[in-house]
Amino acid sequence: MSTTPTDVPRTDRKPRPRLLHGLNWLVVRQHRASMIAVLAMIVLGSIWIVHYRGQMHDLLTAAGWPDKPLAAGEVxxxxxxxxxxxxxxxxxxxxxxxxxxxxxxxQENGTAQLVTTQSVSRRRxxxxxxxxxxxxxxxxxxxxSAFFTWWWKPYHDLMPHQWFDGPVFDNTGPMLPAFCLFLTAAxxxxxxxxxxxxxxxxxxxxxxxxxxxxxxxxxxxxxxPRMTSYPLDAEAPSKLDNTWELDxxxxxxxxxxFGWGHCTTKMPTEAAHDACIKENGIVDNVVKYLGYDQMSAMQWTGAGFLLLATVALTAFTLWRASRRPL
Incomplete structure (x- = not known):
């Protein structure tokens, strides 16, 4: 039987190139289910925020904002x-x-022991x-975090939570990535x-x-913290709007x-209260606060501490794995 050219195996066909090789390919393949789940969560979460940000914009436009002032949480x-x-x-x-x-x-299913008996070191x-x-x-x-910051920041004066509340401070800017990294490392x-x-x-x-x-x-x-004072019977100055009052x-x-309640809690009548004010020569309110303009610096400071803790946990994990059998 004669051999035709089509029967001869081709040796010039190059293997399909891969983006990942060796250990990286193995790790990604091993954890592909969790990676796909997280990537799906990113896509769905982003779509969710974009959708509801659009709805909020439509509601505010219908209510006449920004030409018509609205209180926080009104819409x-x-x-x-x-x-x-x-x-x-x-x-x-x-x-x-x-x-x-x-x-x-x-460790539980023995894969760690199997991998480290090959040519790959435990640390690698x-x-x-x-x-x-x-x-x-x-x-x-x-x-x-970027999508949520994009939603919250232009409308921060109208949102139910203020900038220093956990649902905002910890979920915008660098804080959410830093928190996620730290707890994952932990x-x-x-x-x-x-x-x-x-x-x-x-x-x-x-x-x-x-x-x-x-x-x-x-x-x-x-x-x-910053300190400011203003006359006792006057309205709070505008610079105290959207601030975090500490004391x-x-x-x-x-x-x-004097303590805020110095002439209030101990005085049974308004006349006694006024007499206490006059006797002590009290003329000003004094406020200790953090301003909205400090938010970004505070977030980067917090993120820095969390990233340092992440580095420490990672270093300990690598040291422990290299010193003791898995």
Whole structure:
């Protein structure tokens, strides 16, 4: 039987080029389900924000804004509550479902031992996994945060939450990516130490909720407080609009401070109150506050602390993995 040219195998066909090779391809393929889920979450979340921002714009236009002044919350933004709730739990979700199982799953099913018996070192294998998980988290949090900031910032005077409230401060600018990175790094470290997927997810969830609870009262320390005073019987000056009031006093002409209730809580009648004011020479209100113009600097300061903590957790994870068997 003669051999025709079509029967001869072709040797000049080049293999299809791949964007990823070797260990990176293996890591992405291993975690493709979680990556697809997060990417889908990015797309759906972005579409959600764009849709409801458009609805809010239409409602404000119909109400006559900006020519007609509106009070905060007078036109309640549709979908806003769902958006801020979803953004508030996003760092926890990423920590529990991306961070915690990243290493603990490989430890529990033996993949870690198998991989590290090959030509790949433990540190190189772990570095690749950390790189792709952090990249996924950064892309997700940055895109969603950018869309939410785009929604909130032009209408911040009309929104139900003020700039210093957690649903806004922690979900706009650099804060959301920094929070997501930190809690994901914490989940990875917890998974490395616990070595069991379900238990590491539970511990990570508890840790993440505790961090978000503790973070709330610490937010005010990210900025440098300002002080201002104005006459006792006068209206508050406009510069105190949209500020975060930290404390308030009353003072005499020499600047000596008294507690806000000094002449109120102890005085049974209005005449006694007026007598207390005159006796102590009280003439001014004194306010300690943080201004809206400090928001960006405060966010970058907070993000800096969270990123430093992320670096520390990552360094510990790499050190631990290189020193002890997985």
């Amino acid at each position: 309640y933004p549709p979908g806003y509550d769902y958006a801020v709730n979803a953004l508030s739990v996003l760092p926890v979700v990423l920590a529990v479902f991306v961070g915690a199982p990243l290493i603990s799953a490989d 294998w772990l570095t690749s996994k950390l790189f792709w998980s952090y990249l996924l988290v950064i892309v997700c949090a940055t895109v969603i 989940g990875i470290t917890i998974g490395l130490l616990v070595r069991r997927v379900l238990m590491s997810m539970v511990v990570t969830f508890v840790f993440a909720v505790a961090v978000e609870t503790v973070w709330s009262p610490l937010r005010q320390f990210l900025g440098s 308030r006093w009353i003072s005499d002409s020499d600047g000596r401070l």
